[in-house]
Every structure is written in structure tokens, then in C-alpha cells.
Amino acid sequence: MRAFNPASFNVASLVITMVLLAGCSSSADAVRYYLIEPVSPASSENQEMSPDEKTLSLEIVDLEIPQYLERLQIASRRPDSQLVFASTHYWGESLRKNLTRSLARNLTNLLGTAAIGTPANRLNSPPDYRLTVYVEQFERGANGYVQLLTRWQLIHRETGKTVINSSNKYVSEQQIDARDFSGTVLAMSELLGEFSQTIARRIEDIQ
Numbered sequence: 527m528r529a530f531n532p533a534s535f536n537v538a539s540l541v542i543t544m545v546l547l548a549g550c551s552s553s554a555d556a557v558r559y560y561l562i563e564p565v566s567p568a569s570s571e572n573q574e575m576s577p578d579e580k581t582l583s584l585e586i587v588d589l590e591i592p593q594y595l596e597r598l599q600i601a602s603r604r605p606d607s608q609l610v611f612a613s614t615h616y617w618g619e620s621l622r623k624n625l626t627r628s629l630a631r632n633l634t635n636l637l638g639t640a641a642i643g644t645p646a647n648r649l650n651s652p653p654d655y656r657l658t659v660y661v662e663q664f665e666r667g668a669n670g671y672v673q674l675l676t677r678w679q680l681i682h683r684e685t686g687k688t689v690i691n692s693s694n695k696y697v698s699e700q701q702i703d704a705r706d707f708s709g710t711v712l713a714m715s716e717l718l719g720e721f722s723q724t725i726a727r728r729i730e731d732i733q
Contacts, residue, residue: 560711562621585649586644586657588658589625591625596622603668628715629718653683655682658679660678671700672702673696674718676694678694696720698717
């Protein structure tokens, strides 16, 4: 009978351990990170703004999202009302902060003014309007369409009164495969762009 060799056992154990660690490393490398990107729609209206309109100032006082969207894993819905969180597809940062920054950039482009404040980048002087946003739903639905459901208020600085109190729903033009996270995030960026255009148009209407 062949004698037991402790040295051979240790080498074998080391090899198995290295293989397991390599597998874990490969799994970690498979994780993907995403961000909602601002959009810059080319609009003839933006090019024709008068100088007075460009002095408009606005501060996004607050932007809230449901608690289930606070997780870093990207969420989606199933037909049985279940929420599903992706195991290897993550937001690159807090979704709430990402949305606030992208919304501010969109409004800067649409309204033609750099005076758009956020909780992380406040204005030096009181803004003309204060904006609060509550995102009720923002994910790929069970039917394959990405949906954005929002409620928002615009408050006038001088009067302190709510001049706009609105609720809006946006749906992606196409269904997106459950495994297509890049397509899902792109659709989310586009819907946030549509929401930004709604806010910009409503503000221009009351100017």
C-alpha cells in the first residue's frame, strides 16, 4: 500500500483553494455597473430663448424614490407582483443621487440656464422656483416595458405658493428583454429625459 504523503496532500489542497478563489474572482468580474445618463435633446425652442429666460433659476429641493429602489441591485417586476433584484447588475451609485444629478443636467440643457441647484450643489442666491419630485415607480415592468411614474411640485419663491402640482406617467416605446439591462437603463434615461421636458415646458408656460 502506498504511504500517505502529507506534502502531496498540502499541494493538492493549495491547488483546489486557488481554483476556488479563481472562480470567485471570475464571478466578481462579471458584475456590471450602470448609470442613468442625462440627455440633451436638440430643440429649436432652446436656440430661440431670449436672454431674460436664460436668467431663470431653479433648485431641486428634494427627489425621493421608493425604498425598494434604494438598493444597488437593479430592480424589475414579475407578473406575480414579485420584485426581482439582479445578482450581477448594479447601479454605479445611489439611484436617487444619480437621478437628481441627471435631472439637473437635463433641465440646464432644456431651460438654457446654469442656475439649477440640487441638495449637493446649492445656489448662491434664492431660486425663482423650488422643485420637489417623488418617483413612485421606475423599473422594467412585468410586461417588459419600462415605466416611470412621478409626482412633482413647483413652488414660487416670492409667494411660497405651489404653482404646479402634477403627476405624470411615461412608458418605454418598446418591450425590453429581462436580461437586457443595458437596454433597460437606456430606456430609463430616455424616460427621465421625457419627464425633464415636461417640467421645462410647464415652467416656460408660466413664465
